[in-house]
Amino acid sequence: MDLGIRGRTALVCAASKGLGKGCATSLAREGVNLVVTARGKEALDRTAEELRATYGVTVIAVPGDIATEEGRRAALAACPAPDILVNNAGGPPPGDFREWDRDAWVKALDANMIAPILMIRAVVDGMIARGFGRIVNVTSGAVKAPIAELGLSNGARTGLTGFVAGLARKTVRHGVTVNNLLPGPFETDRLRSLLEHGARAAGKSYEEMRSARAAANPAGRLGTIAEFGDACAYLCSAQAGFITGQNLLVDGGAYPGTF
Ligand code: NAP
Numbered sequence: 254m255d256l257g258i259r260g261r262t263a264l265v266c267a268a269s270k271g272l273g274k275g276c277a278t279s280l281a282r283e284g285v286n287l288v289v290t291a292r293g294k295e296a297l298d299r300t301a302e303e304l305r306a307t308y309g310v311t312v313i314a315v316p317g318d319i320a321t322e323e324g325r326r327a328a329l330a331a332c333p334a335p336d337i338l339v340n341n342a343g344g345p346p347p348g349d350f351r352e353w354d355r356d357a358w359v360k361a362l363d364a365n366m367i368a369p370i371l372m373i374r375a376v377v378d379g380m381i382a383r384g385f386g387r388i389v390n391v392t393s394g395a396v397k398a399p400i401a402e403l404g405l406s407n408g409a410r411t412g413l414t415g416f417v418a419g420l421a422r423k424t425v426r427h428g429v430t431v432n433n434l435l436p437g438p439f440e441t442d443r444l445r446s447l448l449e450h451g452a453r454a455a456g457k458s459y460e461e462m463r464s465a466r467a468a469a470n471p472a473g474r475l476g477t478i479a480e481f482g483d484a485c486a487y488l489c490s491a492q493a494g495f496i497t498g499q500n501l502l503v504d505g506g507a508y509p510g511t512f
Contacts, residue, residue, distance in 0.1 A: 257491025258387075259284030263337035264328060266290050266319045266372065269297040271441035272391055273341040275478030279486035280337065281308040288313045288332035290324070320364040325371060334379045337489045340369035341391040344443055345405035347450055353405060361405035365392075366412040373431070377424060386429035387489040390417060394437045394504045414500060421498030430497040432488050437504020438466055439476040472505030 262285065268277040269291035277289050281304045289304075291297040294316040301314035315331045317324030319342050345361040369390050380386025392410040399407040414433060421431040438444055444466075445459075452462040467474050484503045487493060502508050 254490075254492070256283045256486055256489070258337070258486075258489060260286070261336040262286045262288070262332065262334070263339065263489070264288045264290075264332040264335040264372075264376070265337075265339040265341070266328065266368075267341040267343065267391075268339070269293060269300045271443060272436055272439060272478055272481050273339065274300055275439075275480075275482030276339045276341070276389070276391070276485040277304060277312075277482070278479070279482030280339075280489065281310045281312070283486055283490075284308070284310060285337065285489075286311040288315055288328065288335070290315045290317055290319055290328045292316065292318050292324075319372070320360075320368045325368065325375070328372075329375050333376075334383075335376055336380070336383075336385055337387045337389075338372060338376050339389050339391065339485060339489075340372055342368055344393070345403070345409065347402040347447060348404075349402070350404045357405065358408070361409040362412065365406065365409035366416075369413055370416055373420070377420075377429060377431075380429045381424060381427040384428045386424070386427075387493070388429070388431040389485050389488050390431075390433045391485075392433045392435050392500070394435045394502055394508060396433070396435055396500060397502065397508050397510070418498055425494075425497040428494060430488070430494060432496060432498065433500045434481070434485055434488065435500055435502045435504065436481060437476060437502065437507040438470060439478060439481055441478065444475070470505045470507050474505070476503065476505060 263280050265277040267273040268289040297314045301312040304312045317327040342364040395407050448462045452459045
């Protein structure tokens, strides 16, 4: 299916690796020109070059921390009027809530709630004026089924989800949709470090933890970043204009509810 977004421009945050890279890759394959961000310049430049060489689209790499004012300013200076915005950032660390002081909470809120809201604020009116926009926020399956040791993530992402639920109904009549993608277990650096943390706590090896996690998923495996990226590209497609305010789980069926 042609997704009808060839020649559009996307700003994909936190996209040098993992799920963000999956989103950037699927959009590039659909002929979307990209501005991609991440803190580490080397990996970001590598990803940008890979996407240019493979798909022949324009890819501008903007190093910076999207959780900071400076990082957002740099990203928006390179891409002030995107047709597509993918909000993403690293997830907060696991732990016990008794260990988290105000600073820990502010850091989690900055990265996983406030940064995406400020990015939306910066671009949504332009999208409305142009009559087309697609905003996708990478959140987590933890929004629907909280993960106890990821309390910082559960809290911050649920705040973003509540905000988006209201906004998404205001923009859609202008051709601008806002949706959230909720990853389950995907084999990325983030999941690897969480599995290492779990393995240490349980006195098991990393490989044992990884196999158990994969086997516990109804699909019997972990997800791939290509699967995640393709779900993102569909939500960004011309065909998805009647889908807004949704929280789409991409988790191999891990969430056990009927809805
Ligand atoms: P990942 O493999 O660690 O990749 C994170 C990417 O984001 C890297 O490119 C990283 O590059 C960049 N990044 C991180 N923090 C950033 C920041 N503040 N500003 C700009 N770029 C930043 O992580 P992932 O697994 O793809 O996860 C992406 C998001 O989905 C995270 O919020 C994670 O918690 C959430 N999630 C993941 C899973 C999973 O199974 N993988 C499940 C549920 C939720 P630099 O480090 O160079 O900045």
